[in-house]
Amino acid sequence: MAEEQNLEALYAMIKQRQAKPIAGSYTDYLFTKGLDKILKKVGEESTEVIVAAKNNNAELQYETADLLYHLMVVLVEKGVSFDDVKRELASREGLMSKTKDRANIEKL
Numbered sequence: 001m002a003e004e005q006n007l008e009a010l011y012a013m014i015k016q017r018q019a020k021p022i023a024g025s026y027t028d029y030l031f032t033k034g035l036d037k038i039l040k041k042v043g044e045e046s047t048e049v050i051v052a053a054k055n056n057n058a059e060l061q062y063e064t065a066d067l068l069y070h071l072m073v074v075l076v077e078k079g080v081s082f083d084d085v086k087r088e089l090a091s092r093e094g095l096m097s098k099t100k101d102r103a104n105i106e107k108l
């Protein structure tokens with residue numbers, strides 16, 4: 001087992017599970033249940049990341065891994081490739097964010 005999961009390999013594995021379901025596979029269970037179940041898991045895992053971030057870093061790390069995995073399952077289910085996401089991120093590289101100081105609300 002690698003010490004660090006390669007995200008491309010994880011995406012490819014999930015795609016493989018979709019193409020060739022394996023009995024007892026959690027990924028297969030999600031695909032069998034369908035999009036609503038997958039999206040509920042993404043919502044659940046997102047909330048767990050938020051709460052974990054308030055608590056401690058070990059928990060945050062654990063819940064982020066769960067969220068990344070479930071996000072990959074959504075991408076595969078919807079037919080969006082991981083390369084598409086990486087290209088989107090790359091297209092933003094080096095750009096400056098257009099943020100402005102927000103004016104204070106003034107009392108009447």
Ligand SMILES: N=c1c2ncn([C@@H]3O[C@H](COP(=O)(O)OP(=O)(O)OP(=O)(O)O)[C@@H](O)[C@H]3O)c2ncn1[C@@H]1O[C@H](COP(=O)(O)O)[C@@H](O)[C@H]1O
Nearest residue numbers: 010013014017022024025026027028041044065066069070
């Ligand atoms: N990275 C993951 C991964 N992260 C989280 N999970 C599963 O996500 C679930 C999250 O836990 P929860 O308690 O929220 O969910 P649950 O109670 O098990 O199930 P439900 O709530 O969905 O009914 C757990 O069952 C975890 O096993 C994962 N399942 C699989 N993978 C990867 O996918 C590979 C293939 O897994 P299988 O599809 O199971 O063969 C594995 O070797 C891993 O590399």
